[in-house]
Amino acid sequence: MPEEQWLDEGRHPIWIQTIPEAPQDAGFASAFDHFDRRIRAAAEGPDRLGLVVDIRRYGMGTSVQRRRAAETNQLAERLLEGRILGQAVVVESAVQRGALTAVAWLARPSWPVRTFVERDEAIQWLLELRGAV
Numbered sequence: 001m002p003e004e005q006w007l008d009e010g011r012h013p014i015w016i017q018t019i020p021e022a023p024q025d026a027g028f029a030s031a032f033d034h035f036d037r038r039i040r041a042a043a044e045g046p047d048r049l050g051l052v053v054d055i056r057r058y059g060m061g062t063s064v065q066r067r068r069a070a071e072t073n074q075l076a077e078r079l080l081e082g083r084i085l086g087q088a089v090v091v092e093s094a095v096q097r098g099a100l101t102a103v104a105w106l107a108r109p110s111w112p113v114r115t116f117v118e119r120d121e122a123i124q125w126l127l128e129l130r131g132a133v
Contacts, residue, residue, distance in 0.1 A: 006031040007038060013085075014050040014126055016119070019058035028065045032072050039072070043079040050126030051076075054090040054119055060098075073109055084111040085129040088122030091115050 008016040017035065019028075042049060061069075076084060087109065091097055097115055112129070116122040 007035055009038070011123070013047045013130070014052060014123055016052040016054065016123075018054045019061075021057040022059065023061075023065070025062060025064045028061070029068055032068050035072055036075055039076050039079055042083075048083045048085050048130065049080065050085045050123075050130060051087040052090065052119065052122045052126065053087065054122075055096055056090055056092045058096075060095055077109055081110070084109070086112040086114070086126055088125055089113065089115050090117070090119050090122050092117065 006017055006019065008018070010016075015038075019031075023031070060066075114122075114125060116125070
């Protein structure tokens with residue numbers, strides 16, 4: 001999957017980021033560079049965003065990737081302060097929940113973060129936060 005396809009903005013203002021299975025560090029960095037550019041562009045607009053991060057196929061990733069994800073969360077925190085409704089992370093395992101905890105510990109987002117097993121449940125939660133349901 002090309003890195004720019006990791007982010008789906010088709011359900012705006014809900015962004016869905018799908019991390020594929022076993023990406024290389026360089027591809028991961030490229031995808032997160034793209035995500036950073038989209039965050040910078042979103043900072044110019046008025047929308048409040050909901051973020052879905054689907055890591056079911058991804059696993060835990062490398063420490064380099066977890067640090068890079070934390071950097072992106074810090075950028076979003078800085079540029080989109082008060083404009084992120086919440087972050088829903090779609091996971092399958094306790095190991096993935098552990099990796100998520102490590103990223104959250106490094107970045108400490110100010111928005112609510114919840115884990116889900118199903119993507120539809122994650123989207124529904126964000127829509128409820130937005131008041132659209």
